[in-house]
Amino acid sequence: MAQAVPAEQKWWSGGKSPFNVEYGKLMMWYFLMSDAFTFGAFLISYGTIRFSSNSWPDPNEVFQSFPGLGSGLPLMFVSLMTFILIISSVTMVLAVQAGHAMDKKGVVRNLVLTIIGGIAFLSCQAWEWTHMFHEGAWWGSNPFLNIDGTKASTNFTNFFFTITGFHGFHVFSGVIINIIMLIMTLNNVFEQRGHYLMIEKAGLYWHFVDLVWVFVFTVFYLV
Amino acid sequence: MSHEVNMHGQSEVITTHEVHHDEHHGHHHKETFITKYIFSQDHKMIAKQFLVTGIIWAIIGGLFSVLFRLQLGFPNETFPFLETILGKWAEGGKLNPEFYYALTTMHGTVLVFFVLTAGLSGTFSNFLIPLQVGARDMASPFMNMLSFWFFFAASIIMIASLFVQTGPASGGWTSYPPLSALGDASEGSKIGMDLWLIAMALFVVNSLLGSLNYISTILNMRTKGMSMTRVPLTIWALLFTAVLGVLSFPVLLSGFILLLFDRHAGTSFYLSDIFLASTQKALPNEGGSAILYQHLFWFLGHPEVYIIILPTMGLVSDVMSANARKPIFGYMAMVGSMFAIAVLAFLVWAHHMFVTGLNPFLGAFFVLLTLLIAVPSAIKVFNWLTTLWKGNLRFTPGMLFSIGFVSLFISGGLTGIFLGNSTLDIHLHDTYFVIAHFHIVMGVSAFFGMFAGLYHWFPKMFGRFMNNTLAYIHFWITLVGAYLIFWPMHYQGLAGVPRRYLDFSGWASFNQFDGLNRFISIVTIIVFAVQLLFVFNFFYSMFKGRRVRTQNPWGATSLEWTTPINPGHGNWEGEIPEVHRWAYDYGKDGREFIPQTEPVGANETPEGKH
Numbered sequence: 001m002a003q004a005v006p007a008e009q010k011w012w013s014g015g016k017s018p019f020n021v022e023y024g025k026l027m028m029w030y031f032l033m034s035d036a037f038t039f040g041a042f043l044i045s046y047g048t049i050r051f052s053s054n055s056w057p058d059p060n061e062v063f064q065s066f067p068g069l070g071s072g073l074p075l076m077f078v079s080l081m082t083f084i085l086i087i088s089s090v091t092m093v094l095a096v097q098a099g100h101a102m103d104k105k106g107v108v109r110n111l112v113l114t115i116i117g118g119i120a121f122l123s124c125q126a127w128e129w130t131h132m133f134h135e136g137a138w139w140g141s142n143p144f145l146n147i148d149g150t151k152a153s154t155n156f157t158n159f160f161f162t163i164t165g166f167h168g169f170h171v172f173s174g175v176i177i178n179i180i181m182l183i184m185t186l187n188n189v190f191e192q193r194g195h196y197l198m199i200e201k202a203g204l205y206w207h208f209v210d211l212v213w214v215f216v217f218t219v220f221y222l223v
Numbered sequence: 224m225s226h227e228v229n230m231h232g233q234s235e236v237i238t239t240h241e242v243h244h245d246e247h248h249g250h251h252h253k254e255t256f257i258t259k260y261i262f263s264q265d266h267k268m269i270a271k272q273f274l275v276t277g278i279i280w281a282i283i284g285g286l287f288s289v290l291f292r293l294q295l296g297f298p299n300e301t302f303p304f305l306e307t308i309l310g311k312w313a314e315g316g317k318l319n320p321e322f323y324y325a326l327t328t329m330h331g332t333v334l335v336f337f338v339l340t341a342g343l344s345g346t347f348s349n350f351l352i353p354l355q356v357g358a359r360d361m362a363s364p365f366m367n368m369l370s371f372w373f374f375f376a377a378s379i380i381m382i383a384s385l386f387v388q389t390g391p392a393s394g395g396w397t398s399y400p401p402l403s404a405l406g407d408a409s410e411g412s413k414i415g416m417d418l419w420l421i422a423m424a425l426f427v428v429n430s431l432l433g434s435l436n437y438i439s440t441i442l443n444m445r446t447k448g449m450s451m452t453r454v455p456l457t458i459w460a461l462l463f464t465a466v467l468g469v470l471s472f473p474v475l476l477s478g479f480i481l482l483l484f485d486r487h488a489g490t491s492f493y494l495s496d497i498f499l500a501s502t503q504k505a506l507p508n509e510g511g512s513a514i515l516y517q518h519l520f521w522f523l524g525h526p527e528v529y530i531i532i533l534p535t536m537g538l539v540s541d542v543m544s545a546n547a548r549k550p551i552f553g554y555m556a557m558v559g560s561m562f563a564i565a566v567l568a569f570l571v572w573a574h575h576m577f578v579t580g581l582n583p584f585l586g587a588f589f590v591l592l593t594l595l596i597a598v599p600s601a602i603k604v605f606n607w608l609t610t611l612w613k614g615n616l617r618f619t620p621g622m623l624f625s626i627g628f629v630s631l632f633i634s635g636g637l638t639g640i641f642l643g644n645s646t647l648d649i650h651l652h653d654t655y656f657v658i659a660h661f662h663i664v665m666g667v668s669a670f671f672g673m674f675a676g677l678y679h680w681f682p683k684m685f686g687r688f689m690n691n692t693l694a695y696i697h698f699w700i701t702l703v704g705a706y707l708i709f710w711p712m713h714y715q716g717l718a719g720v721p722r723r724y725l726d727f728s729g730w731a732s733f734n735q736f737d738g739l740n741r742f743i744s745i746v747t748i749i750v751f752a753v754q755l756l757f758v759f760n761f762f763y764s765m766f767k768g769r770r771v772r773t774q775n776p777w778g779a780t781s782l783e784w785t786t787p788i789n790p791g792h793g794n795w796e797g798e799i800p801e802v803h804r805w806a807y808d809y810g811k812d813g814r815e816f817i818p819q820t821e822p823v824g825a826n827e828t829p830e831g832k833h
Contacts (some may be wrong), residue, residue, distance in 0.1 A: 014357075014802065015447030015497040023362035030435050034469045045492065048515055140489025153510030158490040162481065168372055190593035 028201045032208045035170075039212050042166065043219060046159045054144035057156050059221045064142050067127055078221050081124040082213065085171075088117025089210045096203045099196025104185060107199060110184045118175040125168050127161065129161070137161075160220055167216050170209045177202050254792070258663035264364035265792040268351035269371050271684065274677075276378060277342020278758060284333035287326045294318045298726050312390065321410045323725045324393035328411070329385070331396030332419070336426055337381065339531040339669050342373050342652030344468075345429075347534055347676055348437045350482050350684065351813045354783035355455050357446025357802060358441060359793045362439040366432050377422045384418035395723070397524065399487070400493035400516050404485040407502050409484025417486065420479050427472045427479075434465035446782070448802035453807040454559075455781045460537025460556050463565040464530050471526035471569070478519030479644045485511070492516075509773075521572035527715045528665045532632075533561060535672020536603060539625040541806070543607060545779040546622035547614030548815060550807035553606040567596050577645040578652050586645040593643035600636055604629060617812070619777070620694035621679035627702045628671040634706075638713065650819055653723070656716025659709045667705040674698075675755070679759075682776050686789045693760040697753055698818025704750035711739050714790035751831030779818050781806045785820055 011018040019026065050056055060074040067077070091113040098106025136143035142157040181202045190196045263269060270481065290309075293302060294317070301316030312322035349367065353360055361367045384391040393411025394403040398419065406413045441462045445454065456774040481492040493516045494508035551557065573589040575579055607629045639659040643649050651657060674697075681689050720733055727733045727740075775784040782802065786794050800820040808817040812828055 010450075012450050013447075014445035014449035018274075019441045021443075023443045026439040026443060027362065027366075027435045030438055030469055031431070032339055034435075034473045037470055038473035038477050041522070042481075044601075045477070045481065045515055045519065048518075049492070049510065049512060052264070052512060080546055139484060140491075154491055155510045158484065158488075162490070166480070186291040196505060217399060 022197065025197065025201055025204070032204065035208065036212075039163075039166075040214070042159075042163050043215060046163060046219065053153060053155065055150055055151050055152070057142075057144040058147040059134055059223075061147075062132075062156075063128075063221060065131055067131075075221055077124070077128065078217065081121055081128075082217055084117055084119050084124065085121045085210050085213055088114045088121070089207055091117060091175050092203045092206045093097045096196070099190070099199040102191075104188075104191060104195070107185050107196060108182065109188075111178055111199070111211065112184065115175055115178050115182065118171055118178065118206075122168060122171055122175070125164065125171075129164075132157075163216060164220070167209070170212065172175050174202075174206050174209050177205060226711075229753055232805050236426075251680075259603070262366050262368060264360070266349045266353050266361050266364065266367060267684070267790065267792075267794075269367055270346050270348075272347060272371050273341060273345030273374065274684075276375065277338050278761070280333050280337040280342060282755070282758065284330050284338060285751050285754060287330040287333070289748055291318065291323055291326045291330070292744040292747040294323060294725065296741045296747075317608070317696055318725070320559050321388060321393060322724050324395075324409075324723070325391045325411050325415070327723065328393050328395055328398075329381075329391050332381070332392070332423075334666065335396060335527065335531070336423070337374075337378060339666075339673075340527070341426070341429065343669065343673050344437075344461070344464055344530065344534050345371070345374065345433060347457070347538060347673075347680075348465065349432065350680065351457055351783065352437055352440050352461060353444070353725060354683070354786065354790075354794060355458055356441060356444060356783050357782050357808075358444040359795070360798070361436045362444060363436055367436050370429050370432035370436065373425050373432065374676050377425035377429060380418050380422040380425065384415045384422065387414050389413040391415040397517075397520055398482070398678070399520075400482060400485060401497055404482060404493055404498060405497070405506075406486065407499055417483075420483055420486075424476060424479055427476045430468045430472050434468040436467065437461055437465040442541040446799045446802055449782075449819075452555070453802060453805045456540040456554070456557050456561075457534075457537035459561055460533045460535075460540075464533045465562050467526045467530050467533070467565055467568055471523040471530075474519055475523035478516055478523075481519075496668065511748065514576070514581070517576050517579060518572070521575045523713040524575065525572040528603050529564055529663070531669045532665050532672075533564065535669050535676070536561065538676035538679075539607070539628045539672050540610075541779075541781065542621045542675045543610055543625040544807055544809060545624070545679075545777050545816075546617045546619055547610055548617070548809045549610055549614040550809055550811075551606070552609040552612075553602070554805070554807065557606055558600055560602040563599040564596060567599070568591060571596065574643055574645075577648045578680060583645065590643060590645050594640065596643075597636070597640060600632075604633055604636070619678065620691060620698060621675045623698045624671045624675035624678060627698065628668050628675060628700075631663050631668035631671060631705065633661055635662075635668060639664060642770070648828070650719070651716060653721055654716035655720045655722060658722055659712035659716060662712075663705070663709050667701075667709070671701075674701075675721075677761070679777065680783075681764065681768075682771045683783055683786075685765050685768070687764055687766075687770050688771060689764040689768055690760050692711065693756055697757045697760070700753045701750055705755070707746045708743050708750065711743060715739065775818075780808055780816050780818050781821060782819055784819065 011020075017023075017026075063078055064074040065071045065077065066073045069076075091110045095107050095114060097109035098104075098110060132138075137157045137160075139158055139161050140154055142152050142154040144152060144156060146152045181199055184190060184198065185196075190198065259265075260268065263272070290305070293305075302313075303316040305313035305318065306316050309318075309322070312325075318326070332407050349361070389410045391411060392398065392403070392415045393409060394416065398416070402408050403412055403416055406416070441454070441458055443590055445451075451459075481490075484490040485492050485494055489651075491508035491511035493513050494511040495507065495513075497506040497508060498504070499506060518612075539552050540557060571589055571593045573585065577586050579588075607625075611626070638656065642651055642657060642660055670808045678689055678694055681687070715733075715736055718733070718736075720727070720736060727736070771788050774788060777784070782800065785800055787796060802819045803822045804819055806816065806819055808819075809815065
């Protein structure tokens with residue numbers, strides 16, 4: 001019964017999707033809006049507390065180490081992390097595009113690359129957390145001084161670990177989702193279905209997680 | 224199976240029912256007891272699951288209010304039976320002060336979230352959306368089932384918190400820190416608070432899964448001809464409710480996550496400069512803001528009251544129009560005002576915080592935006608009144624509760640104008656005036672809307688009618704009782720009687736209200752007993768009620784009455800009917816009603832004209 005509907009037909013009069021999408025994609029978009037509000041609440045809370053504080057640690061001082069290269073390299077490592085995540089978004093786009101072309105091999109290749117990117121990002125985050133932990137930073141303890149030399153409140157580390165942790169949890173979920181997509185692709189589930197829409201929905205989620213990182217990166221490392 | 228992808232990688236437009244067909248296989252598969260009644264994916268059964276769970280919660284939450292009203296009405300009496308059922312929480316037959324707070328906290332939490340959000344939206348969104356837009360089920364029946372089970376898990380944890388040694392959460396349904404953040408601050412801030420937070424987090428997941436489904440079903444799965452301006456107002460109301468839920472609950476979740484860290488990870492998101500009397504210790508926390516929590520909480524908390532009231536506004540509009548045998552007055556104005564309410568819902572949260580140290584300059588904007596809500600609310604009220612005007616009213620129980628809803632919504636709404644003014648709020652905040660206001664405008668009136676919906680759609684749910692005599696007793700005693708309980712509280716509030724106090728006997732200026740308090744408590748007990756009568760009527764009628772013999776017992780126009788009397792999984796046998804007109808063609812061209820499925824006749828008065 002699947003039938004093409006002429007373009008001039010009214011989109012909202014019922015009997016079809018007004019956005020020309022199936023319900024899963026619509027749900028994903030609404031879920032992402034919802035999740036954006038979760039992150040928005042976190043980041044606005046962070047901003048509120050930060051701007052009500054007299055002073056705040058300098059990110060260039062805090063984030064200046066690179067594994068194997070020692071310290072004195074402000075924001076180098078996080079730039080690498082960001083680069084990895086953005087590249088993984090590119091490979092995700094390629095996977096979605098391969099899906100449109102019903103190119104199973106392309107989907108598999110690019111999904112594998114995306115998964116590797118995600119795991120690489122998580123590993124980088126694990127290293128950064130461990131490194132900071134050894135410097136004495138954790139929830140409820142902050143060894144870093146304010147930029148003006150005064151003792152800082154613990155809220156710098158409190159927010160850092162909570163929000164990057166929450167983002168990391170999203171990346172982790174994304175990796176799991178992508179692995180499931182990979183298994184489904186390898187089992188020819190999408191070939192049999194005749195479309196790779198699921199990859200597209202996983203892609204939406206993955207891009208959202210990347211986009212959130214851009215904000216997290218900006219407010220924790222740059223500002 | 225149905226999606227075909229063309230050369231350009233764009234999936235073709237497909238009929239939405241086909242998409243749905245991928246998910247399950249209509250009404251052909253065999254059902255066992257477990258798939259039919261427990262892990263059901265049929266939206267009608269899930270609705271009933273929400274309803275029955277909601278009813279159980281309503282009895283628990285209502286009983287809590289009876290218990291603390293006993294204390295407030297009879298502060299000098301002892302009730303030995305309380306010790307029998309509550310043990311150490313009511314030693315000597317008097318409520319322990321800690322437990323009094325726990326009761327008020329759980330009364331609020333249970334009724335606001337578990338009854339009037341999940342019990343109300345969960346029931347009617349699930350039941351009515353597919354039936355009224357003409358779909359075989361929800362967009363994702365599986366997610367719909369998950370939504371109920373998250374609610375169920377939340378319920379179990381919340382119930383469990385009643386039985387822990389230190390008692391359930393007792394910091395008020397808003398759970399403001401620092402009280403809620405510090406386990407040492409009170410008994411209820413210990414494990415009870417953690418269970419409360421975990422249950423509420425699961426509740427947020429339930430709400431999200433449900434709302435995503437409601438939105439995509441309404442947008443994507445309307446039957447042919449069912450344009451957005453033809454759907455019953457219930458559908459619009461449930462759509463706005465779902466959107467509010469999707470956008471406001473996540474902010475609450477963020478707030479709760481930060482609170483959990485403050486409780487267990489030594490963070491200071493909400494804490495700063497605290498000396499704790501119970502342990503005689505100054506806490507190291509520094510730099511946090513307790514007001515931040517209030518912002519995060521009320522960013523949900525205010526939309527939440529519209530999540531409660533909007534569905535009932537929709538239900539009432541439909542029940543009223545069907546029983547006035549007249550089209551709803553001002554359909555587009557109704558939709559517009561619900562949209563306005565949904566937008567304003569996000570812009571008024573700080574009116575709950577006028578006296579918490581908010582900048583008065585900021586408060587001024589919130590006063591303005593708050594008072595603006597009076598405009599769409601008034602439009603809706605006038606539309607309901609003009610729907611009744613010169614109607615051919617049938618006083619069915621559903622209709623009576625609808626009229627009662629409008630009465631209560633007016634009475635409670637007017638006091639909102641007092642409270643929305645930040646200057647008046649300095650005197651009125653945290654008094655019984657606030658209690659009276661929100662109980663009438665969103666508590667009792669939402670219950671009235673829900674009862675209207677239940678009496679009206681009960682025949683569709685169970686294929687039987689509820690008993691009318693019991694329903695009339697239920698209505699009149701509840702209506703009169705609601706006013707008798709909450710009307711006097713306005714006077715108490717204006718006189719300055721503060722809320723959340725266990726005992727006023729040491730407060731000479733409030734002794735004049737002793738008799739009034741006793742009166743309120745007695746009425747509360749009577750009204751509660753009448754609700755049990757409703758519960759009896761509900762379950763009795765489910766099995767023994769008068770059978771529905773005709774497909775459309777109320778002579779209503781909307782699609783749910785074109786299904787078989789006891790619709791199976793899939794709702795319609797054969798094709799889903801096509802829709803040719805809006806849902807309010809009552810009393811048109813000399814006919815009492817014209818169903819939505821009837822094509823527009825050649826000589827018919829044009830749509831929307833009367």
